[in-house]
Amino acid sequence: MTSIILIADDDPVQRRLLEAMVKRFGYEPETAESGEQALARLTRPGAAPVALLILDLVMPDLDGMGVLTRMRDAKIGTPVIVQTAHGSIEAVISAMRAGAHDFVVKPVGAERLQISIKNALSADALAGEIRRISRRAQGHLTFKDLVSRSGDMARVIRLGERAAHSNIPVLIEGESGVGKELVARAIQGGSDRKGKPFVTVNCGALPANLVESILFGHEKGAFTGATEKHTGKFLEANGGTLFLDEIGELPLDVQVKLLRALQEGEIDPVGAKRSLRVDIRLISATNQNLIELVKRGQFREDLFYRLNVFPISIPPLRVRREDIADLARRFVARFAAEEGRNIRGVTAEALSLLTSYDWPGNVRQLENTVFRAVVLADGDELTVAEFPQIAAHVDGYDVRVPPVPAFAPAFDAPREREIVRVEIKDPNVLPLLALNGEMRKLEDLEKEAIRFALTHYRGQMSEIARRLGIGRSTLYRKMKEYGLEEDGAETAASGSLVA
Numbered sequence: 001m002t003s004i005i006l007i008a009d010d011d012p013v014q015r016r017l018l019e020a021m022v023k024r025f026g027y028e029p030e031t032a033e034s035g036e037q038a039l040a041r042l043t044r045p046g047a048a049p050v051a052l053l054i055l056d057l058v059m060p061d062l063d064g065m066g067v068l069t070r071m072r073d074a075k076i077g078t079p080v081i082v083q084t085a086h087g088s089i090e091a092v093i094s095a096m097r098a099g100a101h102d103f104v105v106k107p108v109g110a111e112r113l114q115i116s117i118k119n120a121l122s123a124d125a126l127a128g129e130i131r132r133i134s135r136r137a138q139g140h141l142t143f144k145d146l147v148s149r150s151g152d153m154a155r156v157i158r159l160g161e162r163a164a165h166s167n168i169p170v171l172i173e174g175e176s177g178v179g180k181e182l183v184a185r186a187i188q189g190g191s192d193r194k195g196k197p198f199v200t201v202n203c204g205a206l207p208a209n210l211v212e213s214i215l216f217g218h219e220k221g222a223f224t225g226a227t228e229k230h231t232g233k234f235l236e237a238n239g240g241t242l243f244l245d246e247i248g249e250l251p252l253d254v255q256v257k258l259l260r261a262l263q264e265g266e267i268d269p270v271g272a273k274r275s276l277r278v279d280i281r282l283i284s285a286t287n288q289n290l291i292e293l294v295k296r297g298q299f300r301e302d303l304f305y306r307l308n309v310f311p312i313s314i315p316p317l318r319v320r321r322e323d324i325a326d327l328a329r330r331f332v333a334r335f336a337a338e339e340g341r342n343i344r345g346v347t348a349e350a351l352s353l354l355t356s357y358d359w360p361g362n363v364r365q366l367e368n369t370v371f372r373a374v375v376l377a378d379g380d381e382l383t384v385a386e387f388p389q390i391a392a393h394v395d396g397y398d399v400r401v402p403p404v405p406a407f408a409p410a411f412d413a414p415r416e417r418e419i420v421r422v423e424i425k426d427p428n429v430l431p432l433l434a435l436n437g438e439m440r441k442l443e444d445l446e447k448e449a450i451r452f453a454l455t456h457y458r459g460q461m462s463e464i465a466r467r468l469g470i471g472r473s474t475l476y477r478k479m480k481e482y483g484l485e486e487d488g489a490e491t492a493a494s495g496s497l498v499a
Contacts (some may be wrong), residue, residue, distance in 0.1 A: 026348025035062030177364030222271025
């Protein structure tokens with residue numbers, strides 16, 4: 001599902017023009033005839049979120065400034081591009097102070113509007129990622145930070161918000177990479193334990209002989225190699241939340257002690273002479289069918305019913321394709337900032353490709369795929385060419401495998417498929433960026449411009465000087481300075497050099 005852009009303008013002609021441009025850019029336009037209608041759409045319960053608002057400043061009844069003021073009072077964070085017919089400095093300054101991201105002057109050109117939209121969406125995605133990372137680090141991440149367009153995820157969020165208001169044990173089910181830990185953190189952030197310790201344990205990665213010690217702790221000298229006392233994960237999480245990921249991987253003997261800890265609120269560290277009281281909120285997660293494990297005798301039935309009090313099932317990404325575009329934009333914004341790349345977003349064609357793929361690795365796979373694309377990108381947008389591995393698995397995208405060199409050994413690793421991309425470059429266009437992505441020096445550009453003029457005007461110095469807007473003496477001086485006398489002589493030999 002593409003991003004929704006809301007257009008608020010009382011002029012029907014302007015609305016139609018902007019609607020056509022927004023649709024051509026690959027977004028989904030919606031229109032409002034007044035400021036009140038725009039606010040009603042932004043605050044409509046259950047409606048798909050609006051990614052951007054294009055707002056006319058001059059409207060009857062509630063004007064653009066009034067809309068911005070009420071959005072600020074209601075803490076509506078949707079980015080806004082204001083448009084004005086006059087472009088007065090005072091109006092623009094007031095709008096920017098009121099929270100607008102950018103402004104355009106009517107009638108706005110398609111290229112100017114597209115750049116403004118991309119910049120606004122990119123800045124909003126980056127700000128959202130920074131906010132989420134900060135709140136997650138502080139233990140204040142809530143379900144309001146988990147924006148989703150999917151009805152299935154909306155149900156997950158509703159259940160999570162209810163679970164957050166109690167101390168009930170929660171079992172989060174879902175495939176690997178769907179974001180089970182993120183939901184667990186949101187449950188903690190929405191509870192009275194927010195800001196308290198959030199301790200994560202991947203039960204599938206624990207060494208079999210150290211599981212009990214890692215979870216419950218041990219005393220010094222309790223076993224060979226125990227040279228000092230260890231508190232254990234339960235005590236680390238005391239007063240906060242303990243998140244046990246891949247709970248189905250726990251050995252049966254440890255499951256017994258976990259059941260006692262949950263029932264009694266006490267743990268027995270290895271080698272300790274007495275039990276210790278702990279106060280934790282337990283959230284467990286699994287990508288397995290625990291009922292099947294119970295039937296096979298690999299998971300205790302009494303522990304299962306103790307954990308499965310409030311189950312929450314997170315759907316895989318292929319079921320909630322509406323979220324793929326928004327997730328991709330967020331990842332692009334974050335990785336572009338981390339890697340110092342000037343990437344504004346993802347093209348509509350690339351988003352269509354990403355949305356068509358099934359993502360067996362779910363959100364984690366999408367995140368890593370976007371990271372790779374950001375690192376390899378050549379331009380300021382991610383295109384289909386940056387996702388060759390995904391395109392190879394989606395019908396309708398032209399891919400090829402580079403030919404194998406004659407000297408390549410048969411046991412080489414499988415080579416990556418590439419998108420067939422034919423790029424036609426105008427030889428008359430002067431590139432502003434060097435191969436390293438940095439701006440070229442002004443003297444290099446000037447030298448190349450003079451060399452091109454010598455060829456284009458076949459050495460006619462008076463014409464070259466006039467077209468370049470400089471005097472003939474200045475032209476001769478610069479040719480000498482840049483070592484272009486030979487170029488001029490060669491051109492004179494092939495054409496007619498005018499002294």
